Amino acid sequence: MDELEAIKVTFFQECEELLADLEGGLLAMQEGAGDLETVNAVFRAVHSIKGGAGAFGLEPLVRFAHVFETLLDAVRGGSVPNTVELAAVLLRASDILADHVSAARGLGDVDMAASAAMAAELEQWTDPNAAPAAASAPAPAVPVAEDVPPAVVADDDALEDDDLGFVFVPQTITVEAQAADAELIPSNVWTVSIRPKSDLYRKANETALLLRELNRLGPIKATLDDSALPPLESLDPEAAYVTWSVRVETDEDEAAIREVFEFVDGDCELEISRGEGSVDQAMAALLTVAESAPAVEPAAPAPVEIAPPAPVAEVAVAPPAAEPPKPAAPAAPPAAAPAAQKATPVEVPGPGQSVIRVDPERIDRLIDLVGELVINQAMLAQRVGEYGIAPSSNLAMGLDELEQLTREIQDSVMAIRAQPVKSVFQRMPRLVREVANMTGKQARLVMDGENTEVDKTVIERLSDPITHMLRNAIDHGLESPEERKAAGKNPEGVVRLAALHRSGRIVIEVSDDGKGINRERVFSIAVKKGLITPDLQLSDEEIDNLIFLPGFSTADKISDVSGRGVGMDVVKRSVQALGGRISIASRPGQGSTFTLSLPLTLAVLDGMVVDVAGETLVVPLAAIVESLRPKPEEVRPLGPVGSVLAVRDSFVPLIDVGLTLGYREQSPHPTDGVVLLVEGEDGSRAALVADAIHGQRQVVIKSLEQNYQQVEGVAAATILGDGRVALILDVDATIAMRRREGGAPRPTEPALIAAE
Amino acid sequence: MAAIALPENLDLKAAAPLKAALVERRGAAIEIEADKVRRLGGLCLQVLLAGRKAWEQDGQVFSIKGPSEAFVETIRLFGAEGALLSAEFQGAES
Numbered sequence: 106m107d108e109l110e111a112i113k114v115t116f117f118q119e120c121e122e123l124l125a126d127l128e129g130g131l132l133a134m135q136e137g138a139g140d141l142e143t144v145n146a147v148f149r150a151v152h153s154i155k156g157g158a159g160a161f162g163l164e165p166l167v168r169f170a171h172v173f174e175t176l177l178d179a180v181r182g183g184s185v186p187n188t189v190e191l192a193a194v195l196l197r198a199s200d201i202l203a204d205h206v207s208a209a210r211g212l213g214d215v216d217m218a219a220s221a222a223m224a225a226e227l228e229q230w231t232d233p234n235a236a237p238a239a240a241s242a243p244a245p246a247v248p249v250a251e252d253v254p255p256a257v258v259a260d261d262d263a264l265e266d267d268d269l270g271f272v273f274v275p276q277t278i279t280v281e282a283q284a285a286d287a288e289l290i291p292s293n294v295w296t297v298s299i300r301p302k303s304d305l306y307r308k309a310n311e312t313a314l315l316l317r318e319l320n321r322l323g324p325i326k327a328t329l330d331d332s333a334l335p336p337l338e339s340l341d342p343e344a345a346y347v348t349w350s351v352r353v354e355t356d357e358d359e360a361a362i363r364e365v366f367e368f369v370d371g372d373c374e375l376e377i378s379r380g381e382g383s384v385d386q387a388m389a390a391l392l393t394v395a396e397s398a399p400a401v402e403p404a405a406p407a408p409v410e411i412a413p414p415a416p417v418a419e420v421a422v423a424p425p426a427a428e429p430p431k432p433a434a435p436a437a438p439p440a441a442a443p444a445a446q447k448a449t450p451v452e453v454p455g456p457g458q459s460v461i462r463v464d465p466e467r468i469d470r471l472i473d474l475v476g477e478l479v480i481n482q483a484m485l486a487q488r489v490g491e492y493g494i495a496p497s498s499n500l501a502m503g504l505d506e507l508e509q510l511t512r513e514i515q516d517s518v519m520a521i522r523a524q525p526v527k528s529v530f531q532r533m534p535r536l537v538r539e540v541a542n543m544t545g546k547q548a549r550l551v552m553d554g555e556n557t558e559v560d561k562t563v564i565e566r567l568s569d570p571i572t573h574m575l576r577n578a579i580d581h582g583l584e585s586p587e588e589r590k591a592a593g594k595n596p597e598g599v600v601r602l603a604a605l606h607r608s609g610r611i612v613i614e615v616s617d618d619g620k621g622i623n624r625e626r627v628f629s630i631a632v633k634k635g636l637i638t639p640d641l642q643l644s645d646e647e648i649d650n651l652i653f654l655p656g657f658s659t660a661d662k663i664s665d666v667s668g669r670g671v672g673m674d675v676v677k678r679s680v681q682a683l684g685g686r687i688s689i690a691s692r693p694g695q696g697s698t699f700t701l702s703l704p705l706t707l708a709v710l711d712g713m714v715v716d717v718a719g720e721t722l723v724v725p726l727a728a729i730v731e732s733l734r735p736k737p738e739e740v741r742p743l744g745p746v747g748s749v750l751a752v753r754d755s756f757v758p759l760i761d762v763g764l765t766l767g768y769r770e771q772s773p774h775p776t777d778g779v780v781l782l783v784e785g786e787d788g789s790r791a792a793l794v795a796d797a798i799h800g801q802r803q804v805v806i807k808s809l810e811q812n813y814q815q816v817e818g819v820a821a822a823t824i825l826g827d828g829r830v831a832l833i834l835d836v837d838a839t840i841a842m843r844r845r846e847g848g849a850p851r852p853t854e855p856a857l858i859a860a861e
Numbered sequence: 862m863a864a865i866a867l868p869e870n871l872d873l874k875a876a877a878p879l880k881a882a883l884v885e886r887r888g889a890a891i892e893i894e895a896d897k898v899r900r901l902g903g904l905c906l907q908v909l910l911a912g913r914k915a916w917e918q919d920g921q922v923f924s925i926k927g928p929s930e931a932f933v934e935t936i937r938l939f940g941a942e943g944a945l946l947s948a949e950f951q952g953a954e955s
Contacts, residue, residue: 301903306873312903316938327940334907337915338884342876347907349940 116157118462120206123150125531127199132534135192142358144187145293147195148177149356154202158209165215166205172224173198176231185230194230198223200535293356293379299366300348300374307343310369316351318365323355465561468521475511475518476709476805482511483802483826512803515709523558526604526611529568530555533575533602540579547586547596548579553603559611563703566683567613570676574615574699575600577673582619582697592694594618610685610727611705616698622691624648631657649689653677681815686837704820712804712833713781714825715795718768721831723804723823724793728836730782732798740775748775750792752782760843761794762834766818785837793839802826806833818842862922866894867932871905879905883912890922898932906939913944 130147155170177195179185201215201223208215297319301312319325327349334346353362359377366375486504494501534550541548559567583589583598590596603614624645631651632639643651651657655674680687685703704710712723713732739751740759749756759780761772772794781793804823809816809832820835863886868875883891893909916923925945928936933950936942942950 306902306904309873311872313901313906313935313938320938325938327938329940329944331907331910331944334911334914337880337887337908337911340880340908340911342880342904342908343873345903345907347903347910351940 113161116161117206117210119157120154123154124199124203124206125528126150127202128196128531128534131192131196131199134187135189135196137189141181144177144181145356145358148174148181151177151202152356154206161209163205163209165217165220166202166209169202169205169220169224172227172231173202176227179231191230194226196534196538198227200538203535293354295353295355295359295362296378296380297351297353297362298348298374298376298378299351301345301369302372302374303341303344305369305372306345308369308372310372312349315365315369315373316349319351319353319362322357322361322365323353325354326352328352468518468561472518472522475515479511479515479709479803479805480824480826482507484828487826515803519560519709522561524561524564525556525558526564526567526613527555529564529571530602530604532568533571536572536575537579537600540576544580545585546579546583546598548583548598548600550575551599551601553601554605557604557606557611559604559703559705563611563683563705566679567703570679570687570701571602571613571615573673573676574701575602578615578617578619578697578699582617582621584620588620592620606705607702610702613701613703614698615701616696618696621693621695621697622649622652622689623693627651646689649691652689653687710804710806710821710823710833712802712823714799714802714831715762715779715781716797716799717766717795718763720763720768721799721825721829722762722795723802723831723833724781724783724795725820725833725836726801728783728785730784730790732779732781735775735780735792737776750775750780752790752792755790757782757790757792758840758843759792759794760839762839763794763796765839765843783836783840785840789840791836791840791843793834793836804831804833862890862892864892864894867898869897869899871898871900872902873904876902876904876908880908880911883908883915887915888919888921891916891924893923893925895925895928895932898929901932901935903939906936906941906945909945910941 127147127150130143130150133143134147151170151174155167155174158166158170173195176185180187180191185191201220204213204215205220207213299312299315305312316325316327328351330348330350331346333348334340340346355362359379362377363375366373486508489500489504530552533552537548537550578600579598583600584592584594586596589598599618601614601616603616605612605614628637628643628648628651631637631654634656636651636654636657637643653673653676657674677687680701680703683703685701687702688700689697690700691697710723711726713726713729715722715724733752735750740748741751741756742748743756743758748759750759759775761775763769764772773796775792775794778794778796779798781795781798782790783793784790802825804825806821807823809819809822812822816832818835818838820833820838822830822832825831865879865882865886867879871879891912913923925932925947928946928950933942933946936945936950
């Protein structure tokens with residue numbers, strides 16, 4: 106059953122996307138977006154999950170999804186008002202649905218009591234009058250669902266036994282489930298009127314294909330109108346006479362239906378309307394059919410055959426026998442049916458988008474190869490340069506073109522791997538809800554920049570640090586609602602999660618409007634734990650940074666949420682492993698902001714190749730503001746060894762890269778070299794002194810950590826065109842190192858003191 | 862009784878010959894053999910519908926014999942089962 110397993114894997118992949126859509130939609134509803142489109146999208150997500158789950162006989166999941174879906178359908182139909190409170194309930198239900206999906210996947214368990222309680226709550230919302238019905242059942246069910254689970258389940262049964270037989274039958278087969286669906290759920294019914302023109306056939310298009318395509322969206326019932334058909338003798342065999350009115354039952358929207366007719370645009374008159382078609386239309390159809398050959402009659406009831414709550418229920422006189430045809434092709438043998446059925450609900454993620462799933466390893470390999478190509482191209486260019494070939498020669502021009510092409514290939518390949526951080530962000534609302542519940546705090550998550558794109562490898566490793574920082578922000582940052590009220594704040598705290606691009610890196614900010622870091626306590630804890638000596642004088646910023654020390658935990662008691670003592674130091678280490686940095690800004694009473702800065706990609710970099718004390722270094726171009734040759738009068742000494750550079754009315758510390766990295770003992774005078782004015786992550790500027798600039802180049806990053814180990818002041822290494830290895834400078838770290846040496850004698854890394 | 866064997870592919874190109882064949886055999890009961898049909902297009906459907914009406918007018922039998930699965934399926938898709946399929950194929954059951 107490998108094939109089935111493969112389909113199952115696809116189903117769970119789809120489930121993840123659907124759950125994300127669901128949550129996104131519900132969040133939008135909570136923000137007040139109550140439009141039909143959103144509600145429909147939410148309904149579709151749950152419906153698709155249920156459909157797929159039914160195919161695999163995932164009973165608890167189907168069962169819960171059904172209750173969920175029923176309520177959503179009622180919301181969609183307008184019988185349950187769409188309120189913010191409802192959205193909150195639905196959000197909690199979506200969490201339980203996600204648990205069910207995970208459980209079905211074999212990851213984790215569902216709290217069945219919570220699930221049953223939620224199901225009961227959903228039913229309560231669906232039909233507030235359900236209580237009397239339940240009371241009439243043998244079980245003495247209580248109107249509100251805060252009862253013990255067994256009673257709730259009884260309630261559940263009583264309520265649904267008229268419409269939900271299949272869910273309780275184990276071994277449900279898809280076809281049945283789907284057919285039952287079609288009867289039970291008054292899904293979207295559309296009426297599509299198709300009037301092919303002769304051109305349609307002349308262009309080798311075919312109505313049968315259109316109908317077949319429609320049939321893929323959902324069960325269809327076509328009613329044919331041949332009233333315009335001339336007698337056989339005068340019939341033009343290549344002209345179109347017959348028209349159709351098709352009743353489609355689908356969860357897709359109008360665009361999806363329209364898409365079916367994309368290729369016959371203009372060759373076919375099309376009319377799409379929601380519902381069963383108006384009464385007039387239905388009557389007209391009946392009349393025309395009645396006028397035409399009596400043989401067509403059996404099809405006549407179709408247009409007025411109606412699922413219960415549809416708008417024209419008054420004319421629902423059709424006998425129950427007039428069932429919609431089953432979606433499966435009649436010819437398909439029963440054995441093949443489950444597979445085909447399963448594929449249908451999951452294979453239509455959204456209109457107009459086709460997505461290819463590719464094994465990431467293939468992309469990684471491609472990226473590696475392109476990296477080699479870039480290096481190779483650079484080497485080639487350099488060799489050619491060495492032969493002194495004129496830049497206007499054909500060879501040099503060809504090389505230029507090659508360079509451009511290489512670059513384009515590289516950009517495109519990188520774009521394949523770039524993904525919006527959304528995939529990580531969308532897991533966070535649930536986390537915030539859960540942590541807030543657990544800690545008894547009120548928290549609202551505001552997200553910004555979800556569409557910021559980052560390399561996939563970076564995204565994958567973002568999740569843990571963000572999760573941790575958010576937990577911390579709620580658990581330690583936000584005050585309890587009472588404390589907040591007392592402080593004159595809104596009892597609901599706001600946690601902000603934002604992503605943005607800044608100077609060629611991605612910056613993730615997690616901020617809260619809580620109490621800020623209690624520095625006195627942080628300091629005393631650090632002393633108590635023996636991490637620092639009590640007489641140490643630290644700046645506010647340095648105290649804040651103490652929380653990144655291993656073994657530091659500020660929580661008074663260890664909670665479930667955070668504060669197991671493996672907190673921020675783990676975050677810091679995982680961020681550093683990605684070539685990133687983390688910093689804190691905290692203001693007492695106003696909250697804290699954690700800023701995480703990471704490289705956009707771990708593969709390529711635009712850099713300035715410079716010469717320092719005989720070594721070749723690459724300075725990331727993104728950090729460089731300008732390069733200049735300082736004049737003697739612009740250099741001013743500061744302190745015993747330091748000096749600053751006057752740049753347009755401001756002074757910038759001069760940093761000799763060679764000295765900082767330990768290439769030389771004595772700095773040459775800055776006026777002998779070249780100065781690169783750089784800007785760090787935090788916006789601070791510095792002037793890096795190098796001996797000479799070789800030029801600007803794109804380099805392929807080769808990780809130093811993977812091949813050797815992390816070196817302070819060096820971000821990574823690369824291979825230059827001539828085959829030599831060059832180090833890529835970590836600008837921020839260099840500035841920080843310089844500050845430590847040249848500034849106050851105390852180090853900003855208090856860990857060193859702890860070691861003493 | 863006249864008989865016509867339908868070809869495999871009843872597309873645009875088949876419509877005119879099909880009409881001609883029907884017109885030629887008008888006036889007597891006819892049996893259409895649809896066992897080989899694999900594709901049925903809208904134009905041939907029209908010809909068949911018109912033929913069926915014509916035979917009805919004449920008071921003659923117009924029957925479709927041994928329809929292939931593809932034929933039955935397409936006819937149902939078109940919603941033309943009432944006109945072109947005998948009772949045993951008209952139901953929705955598969």
